[in-house]
Amino acid sequence: MNLAFVESPVQLLNVLEWAYTEGGDDHVLTDVTVVVLPPVDPMSRGQLRRMAELARDEGVNVRWQEARGGAGAPLKSLRDLSGLVRRAEHVVIGDPFSRYVQLLLTMVRARRLTVVDDGTATMEFVAQLARGERLVRWHRKGSSGPRELVLAPVTARARSRFTPSATRTVEVFTAMPVEAPPGVTVTPNTFAWTRARFGPPLLTKGADLVGTSLVETGVVDQAQYLEAVAALARTHGATRYFAHRRESTDKLHALEAATGLEIVRPDLPLELIARRGPIGRTVLSFPSTVVHTLPLALVGTDVKVAVCDIAPEWLRDTASPRAQGFLSGVTETARDVQRLAPWRATAVTEA
Numbered sequence: 001m002n003l004a005f006v007e008s009p010v011q012l013l014n015v016l017e018w019a020y021t022e023g024g025d026d027h028v029l030t031d032v033t034v035v036v037l038p039p040v041d042p043m044s045r046g047q048l049r050r051m052a053e054l055a056r057d058e059g060v061n062v063r064w065q066e067a068r069g070g071a072g073a074p075l076k077s078l079r080d081l082s083g084l085v086r087r088a089e090h091v092v093i094g095d096p097f098s099r100y101v102q103l104l105l106t107m108v109r110a111r112r113l114t115v116v117d118d119g120t121a122t123m124e125f126v127a128q129l130a131r132g133e134r135l136v137r138w139h140r141k142g143s144s145g146p147r148e149l150v151l152a153p154v155t156a157r158a159r160s161r162f163t164p165s166a167t168r169t170v171e172v173f174t175a176m177p178v179e180a181p182p183g184v185t186v187t188p189n190t191f192a193w194t195r196a197r198f199g200p201p202l203l204t205k206g207a208d209l210v211g212t213s214l215v216e217t218g219v220v221d222q223a224q225y226l227e228a229v230a231a232l233a234r235t236h237g238a239t240r241y242f243a244h245r246r247e248s249t250d251k252l253h254a255l256e257a258a259t260g261l262e263i264v265r266p267d268l269p270l271e272l273i274a275r276r277g278p279i280g281r282t283v284l285s286f287p288s289t290v291v292h293t294l295p296l297a298l299v300g301t302d303v304k305v306a307v308c309d310i311a312p313e314w315l316r317d318t319a320s321p322r323a324q325g326f327l328s329g330v331t332e333t334a335r336d337v338q339r340l341a342p343w344r345a346t347a348v349t350e351a
Contacts, residue, residue: 001088001089006095015092019060021189021192036065090114095121102135115162116174134156172185176292201278202278209284226255242270274303282304286307291334307339309327309342
């Protein structure tokens with residue numbers, strides 16, 4: 001039995017892409033049971049429900065499991081899922097950094113383990129795996145708190161599951177540019193299912209701008225971000241702003257007031273939104289997952305993807321010391337995109 005655990009819309013999309021690739025030349029999805037572990041924020045839950053509908057339409061068995069609905073929910077969910085986890089022959093996960101998924105991994109007996117993309121986090125996961133480091137999200141700063149120390153044994157044991165052995169194979173299914181550690185198989189995610197099911201899209205004359213949650217994660221200063229978005233919109237004639245599902249309502253209101261952009265809250269991952277259309281002939285983004293995935297999803301169309309670098313002065317004091325290098329790496333390794341210099345206030349003043 002193939003058993004998948006997902007916590008975000010993008011992870012569920014990439015499980016469908018994996019199942020389509022695993023199905024081979026018959027172009028059918030391989031049999032998989034997907035357990036959705038939804039977060040608490042409404043936007044993510046809404047997109048997950050829409051993705052779950054798409055998956056069910058494709059014949060996928062989807063189980064919605066509330067694991068964050070109160071003090072007793074996590075342990076109850078672990079009990080409910082334990083039998084399913086132990087019977088699974090192949091486990092597919094979307095977020096190796098998730099503490100809840102790491103708890104589930106301690107019960108895994110499967111001989112196959114696959115990690116599908118959770119955006120640019122996949123790049124950091126593979127790099128940490130290769131260096132033998134503990135699994136920590138790239139934007140985290142500072143030493144571990146009490147919760148992290150308590151969960152450290154769980155994280156260490158889960159991490160061992162990602163090490164191939166005589167009894168277990170490990171695969172990374174990804175659209176990201178990664179160099180796998182010894183023994184780990186990398187399977188390219190080409191968004192074949194997305195391209196087969198949707199599009200090609202109708203193209204509009206203008207440009208669209210893709211939002212990011214770098215402000216919400218404490219990496220980028222909000223004022224700098226709003227000014228950069230306004231400058232990009234003016235320069236490239238953007239009219240729509242596709243909000244990231246984690247962007248705050250207050251920030252989006254401020255952005256709309258400052259730029260006049262139409263704020264769009266997508267109900268599906270942007271790869272599907274863009275493929276279904278309509279979409280601008282130019283899609284502008286900051287360093288993020290979409291600079292790697294959109295060129296793949298939009299192969300055969302005339303859409304141009306452009307990425308604007310993050311200037312060092314945009315970073316907040318709360319940003320991790322690794323932030324600048326990581327974000328630069330996301331941009332530098334992107335294929336088939338146009339690279340834009342970061343906006344700076346001095347440049348506008350001198351002009």
